[in-house]
Structures are given as C-alpha cells and as structure tokens.
Amino acid sequence: MNYQQRMSQRAQAIAPSPIRRFFDMAENMEGVISLGVGEPDFRTPWTIRSAAINTLERQAIFYGANSGLLQLRQEISRFMERKYQLSYCPENELLVTIGGSEAVDLTFRTLINPGDEVLITEPCFVCYAPLVSMADGVPVSLPTKEENEFRLTAAELKEKITPKTKLLVLSYPNNPTGAIMRREDYEEITALLRDTDIFVLSDEIYSEMTYGTKHVSIAGFEGMRERTIVVNGFSKTFAMTGWRLGWMAAPPEIIAEARKIHQYGIMCAPMVSQRAAIEALKHCESDCADMIAEYDRRRRFLLERFSQMGLRCFPAQGAFYLFPSIESSGMDSESFCEQLLQEERVAVVPGSAFGACGKNNIRISYAYSLKHLAEAADRMEHFLSKHHK
Amino acid sequence: MKELLQLLKENARRSNAELAVILGRDEATVAAQIKELENTGVIRGYSVIVDEELADKDEVSAYIELKVTPQPDCGFDELARMISGFESVESVTLMSGGYDLGITITGTGLRDIASFVAQRLATIKGVLSTRTHFVLKRYKEKGILIQDEGNDERGVYL
Numbered sequence: 001m002n003y004q005q006r007m008s009q010r011a012q013a014i015a016p017s018p019i020r021r022f023f024d025m026a027e028n029m030e031g032v033i034s035l036g037v038g039e040p041d042f043r044t045p046w047t048i049r050s051a052a053i054n055t056l057e058r059q060a061i062f063y064g065a066n067s068g069l070l071q072l073r074q075e076i077s078r079f080m081e082r083k084y085q086l087s088y089c090p091e092n093e094l095l096v097t098i099g100g101s102e103a104v105d106l107t108f109r110t111l112i113n114p115g116d117e118v119l120i121t122e123p124c125f126v127c128y129a130p131l132v133s134m135a136d137g138v139p140v141s142l143p144t145k146e147e148n149e150f151r152l153t154a155a156e157l158k159e160k161i162t163p164k165t166k167l168l169v170l171s172y173p174n175n176p177t178g179a180i181m182r183r184e185d186y187e188e189i190t191a192l193l194r195d196t197d198i199f200v201l202s203d204e205i206y207s208e209m210t211y212g213t214k215h216v217s218i219a220g221f222e223g224m225r226e227r228t229i230v231v232n233g234f235s236k237t238f239a240m241t242g243w244r245l246g247w248m249a250a251p252p253e254i255i256a257e258a259r260k261i262h263q264y265g266i267m268c269a270p271m272v273s274q275r276a277a278i279e280a281l282k283h284c285e286s287d288c289a290d291m292i293a294e295y296d297r298r299r300r301f302l303l304e305r306f307s308q309m310g311l312r313c314f315p316a317q318g319a320f321y322l323f324p325s326i327e328s329s330g331m332d333s334e335s336f337c338e339q340l341l342q343e344e345r346v347a348v349v350p351g352s353a354f355g356a357c358g359k360n361n362i363r364i365s366y367a368y369s370l371k372h373l374a375e376a377a378d379r380m381e382h383f384l385s386k387h388h389k
Numbered sequence: 390m391k392e393l394l395q396l397l398k399e400n401a402r403r404s405n406a407e408l409a410v411i412l413g414r415d416e417a418t419v420a421a422q423i424k425e426l427e428n429t430g431v432i433r434g435y436s437v438i439v440d441e442e443l444a445d446k447d448e449v450s451a452y453i454e455l456k457v458t459p460q461p462d463c464g465f466d467e468l469a470r471m472i473s474g475f476e477s478v479e480s481v482t483l484m485s486g487g488y489d490l491g492i493t494i495t496g497t498g499l500r501d502i503a504s505f506v507a508q509r510l511a512t513i514k515g516v517l518s519t520r521t522h523f524v525l526k527r528y529k530e531k532g533i534l535i536q537d538e539g540n541d542e543r544g545v546y547l
Binding site: 037 | 392396400412541544545
C-alpha cells in the first residue's frame with residue numbers, strides 16, 4: 001500500500017506538535033526537571049472523585065443526551081451567570097463536549113466553509129491552526145506584542161481583516177503567555193467587530209485562573225453574544241484534565257449545527273465525568289480558591305526570581321504560565337531551550353512553538369510545587385550567568 | 390497569618406524575603422508577623438523532619454497509650470507535664486476514647502524503650518496501665534513525605 005498517496009492530504013500536511021519534540025529529548029535524559037507541563041499538578045478535589053465513584057457503584061453507565069446531562073447544563077449555565085454574568089439557556093445554548101478541545105474543533109467544523117480565513121491570535125496553544133486546516137479553513141496568524149503584554153489591539157486586528165475573514169480566535173487568559181484581556185481592551189476590539197459579520201471563538205479554559213483581577217468574557221459586550229462561541233471546561237479550573245470534559249456556549253443556531261457533528265462523531269461526553277462535574281460546579285468553590293491562591297504564590301515567587309536573575313518578564317495575571325523574554329541571552333528560543341536542557345537539565349518550551357511572535361520567549365509553567373520551582377529557578381540562574389550577553 | 394503559618398509549616402527555613410514575595414507582602418510586614426506569632430506563643434519553635442531510618446538505623450520509636458487517674462484539682466495536666474519532662478519523650482497528647490495520654494518516644498533500642506516504660510512510666514503514681522506500639526516505618530510526618538516522592542505522572546501530550 002502506498003500510504004502517502006492514499007491517505008488524506010490534509011492530514012499529512014499537518015505538522016507534528018512542536019512542543020513534543022523537546023520532551024522526547026528530555027525523556028531520554030537523567031535528572032531533568034521540567035517546567036513544561038500544561039496541566040494542574042493538583043489532584044482532582046476529593047468530593048468530585050467521590051461523586052464519580054458513587055456513580056460507578058450505583059448507576060448504569062449508559063449513553064446520555066447528546067448535548068450532555070440537562071442537570072449539568074443547568075449547573076454550567078448558573079456557573080457562567082454567577083462568574084461572568086453571561087446568560088445561556090441550558091436547553092439549546094450549551095453543549096457538553098469532550099474537553100474544551102472538542103468544542104474548539106466543533107466550532108471550526110460548524111462555521112468554516114472552504115477558503116474562509118480564521119484569524120488566530122498568537123502566541124497561542126498549538127491546536128487551532130491544524131484544526132482550522134482540517135476544516136478546510138485558512139489559518140491566519142494574528143501576532144500580538146510583548147510590549148502590549150500580549151493583548152490583542154484593535155489596530156492589529158483591523159490590519160488582518162479581509163472579506164474572507166470568518167472567525168477570530170481569542171484565548172485569554174492565555175496559554176502560553178499568561179496574558180489577560182481587560183475590559184478596556186475588549187471595548188476597542190468589539191467596537192471594530194460589531195459592524196462586521198465575523199464570528200469570535202473565545203477559548204476561556206483558564207478563565208478562573210486570574211490573579212488580582214477577574215476574568216472578563218468578550219461574549220458580555222454589546223453585539224458580541226450573537227457572534228461569539230465561548231469554550232470552557234473542567235480541566236484547568238477543577239484539575240480534571242484526564243476526565244475530558246468541556247463545553248461550548250453559543251446562540252441556538254450554532255449549537256444546533258455543532259450538536260449534529262457531535263452526535264455523529266462522539267455521541268455524548270463521558271457520563272461518569274458528567275456526573276462528577278455536577279458536583280464540581282456545585283460544591284468545589286473553596287477547593288478552587290485554594291488552588292488559585294497557590295498558583296498565585298508560585299507566580300509571585302517566579303516573577304521575583306526572574307527579576308533577580310535579570311530575565312525580563314511581564315507580570316502575567318492569568319493561566320499558570322510566565323513567558324519571559326530570553327533576548328538578553330542572544331539566543332533564539334529553540335536554541336535557548338535546547339542548551340538549557342543539555343547544560344542544566346531544565347525542560348521548558350520554546351515560545352516559537354506557539355507562533356512566530358514568541359521566538360524571543362520561553363514558556364514557563366508553574367503548575368509545580370514551590371520546592372520544584374525553586375530548584376528549577378536556581379538552575380536557570382546558573383545557566384543565565386553563563387550566557388548573559 | 391494562616392497562610393504564613395502554612396508556608397512556615399511546609400518549610401520553616403524560607404527567608405522572610407522569600408515569604409514576602411510568595412505572600413505578596415513586604416518583608417518588614419512578614420518579619421513583624423512572625424515576631425508576633427512567636428511572642429504570642431503561636432509558634433513554639435522550629436524543628437526539622439528527619440528520616441530516622443537514614444539518620445540512625447538503631448533508633449527505635451514507640452507510641453504508648455497511657456491510662457491514668459486524673460488528679461484532684463489539676464486533672465490530667467500535672468501528669469502530662471511530668472511525663473513531658475522526660476527528654477526522650479517527643480510528644481504528649483491528651484486523647485479522647487479508650488485511653489488518656491498518647492506519648493511518642495524515641496530510644497536507642499527496644500530494651501531502652503522497654504526499661505523506660507517499665508521503670509519510668511509505669512511507676513508514676515496515677516498511671517493505671519500502658520500499652521506500647523513500636524513504629525515499624527514512617528511514611529509521612531507533619532505533612533512531609535518520609536519517602537521519595539512519586540514520579541510526576543504528567544506527560545506532555547501536545
């Protein structure tokens with residue numbers, strides 16, 4: 001069989017994930033300390049796990065409603081109202097998905113026609129462009145700047161809009177930069193979008209992880225609800241990555257189309273996870289607050305250490321990442337990371353993995369204990385003292 | 390204060406500067422708060438958590454349950470204070486349930502502990518009975534694991 005010839009051209013055109021390469025390298029080395037992982041280090045709160053165990057013990061695990069358990073959608077609706085003053089109808093404006101990832105994929109497949117341009121705000125998580133391509137869309141990079149703390153400005157957006165622009169992808173709080181968008185930033189952008197028929201995919205998976213400020217959703221701005229697909233999930237907020245559960249919130253017309261794709265491709269999100277998620281939304285407020293307080297301590301600790309070692313880093317207020325500039329080393333992010341791994345056995349992800357505009361930065365995850373972070377920071381300081389230009 | 394105490398419990402050797410950064414307060418405030426915790430007796434001292442198996446293979450620890458007769462006027466306090474006075478006694482707690490005082494003690498061997506129980510503890514006036522449990526292995530103490538932490542099971546999948 002000539003696989004190359006017979007398999008999907010689109011699939012083959014997708015590049016392998018740039019994050020992985022480093023970690024394949026790190027896995028074969030002794031004594032590596034990683035700041036690379038993009039998921040919480042906390043265990044899922046016990047009450048959530050207990051709800052899952054109860055479900056397994058007492059209930060048959062059948063298929064459920066395509067949109068997700070109604071009770072879960074009701075809780076999600078309350079959560080969005082309570083936290084972000086967004087109002088979505090559980091019956092026809094919410095769809096429970098397999099992680100935020102499926103919701104992102106569904107959004108592209110629901111909205112894109114061949115040749116449609118999708119503006120992807122960068123630096124960003126690596127999944128958007130490949131998934132847009134698989135949906136026959138054309139991914140268009142929309143770079144942001146460190147000097148603006150990686151917030152998207154109206155001028156940057158305006159420059160990239162063409163008649164073919166179908167959708168704008170935003171992900172704030174941002175992976176990999178930790179950037180957030182403030183109310184005033186959205187005022188500017190929404191003023192621009194309001195007069196267009198461009199959709200917005202707002203990936204808000206890190207929405208609960210903001211420090212010293214509250215998350216603002218673009219869907220709450222005038223004229224935005226009708227064009228916005230909000231994606232969120234349980235992975236980050238409730239430390240439930242492996243449970244694979246997320247959701248999308250959008251006008252009923254969009255949800256109806258997305259649900260068909262979800263129905264044929266997925267059927268329904270895992271039922272044990274759905275039952276557990278109800279518990280998460282109802283009773284885990286204080287568990288989440290504790291986790292967020294701990295992330296904030298780590299964030300402050302690392303920012304201070306970076307400043308001590310002369311590593312420039314804007315004081316990111318979201319997610320659990322810092323995105324320091326490594327310009328002073330005179331290296332690009334790929335070689336910086338490679339040498340840091342070889343010489344000090346610290347694994348971090350090059351900023352270029354998240355878009356060309358991250359080429360002078362590295363992504364540092366602080367989903368690690370303070371003790372672990374302290375050790376990694378010491379090694380980085382040693383590395384920098386050797387390589388400072 | 391609670392957050393500060395928690396951080397100190399995790400690692401009492403953190404500098405005030407580091408604590409200040411982690412807590413988002415200034416160093417002078419942290420120093421003053423620690424001083425206050427010390428002065429008011431909330432902080433009773435700073436110790437170290439040791440893996441005794443690595444530090445001294447011959448050391449033996451035991452947990453002793455003690456039933457005692459409460460003394461007129463002072464209840465259990467006088468006896469507890471007296472027992473606390475022994476240097477080899479590491480902790481003394483008043484318990485609810487089937488016995489009264491719980492004691493942890495460390496000695497240089499089984500015989501050492503046996504003689505302490507027989508000659509020192511059991512002979513104290515008011516002690517009705519003792520029951521000694523030897524510690525076989527420690528797994529966690531004061532929130533700190535006495536074993537190597539498991540590997541980080543998280544991978545990088547994307």
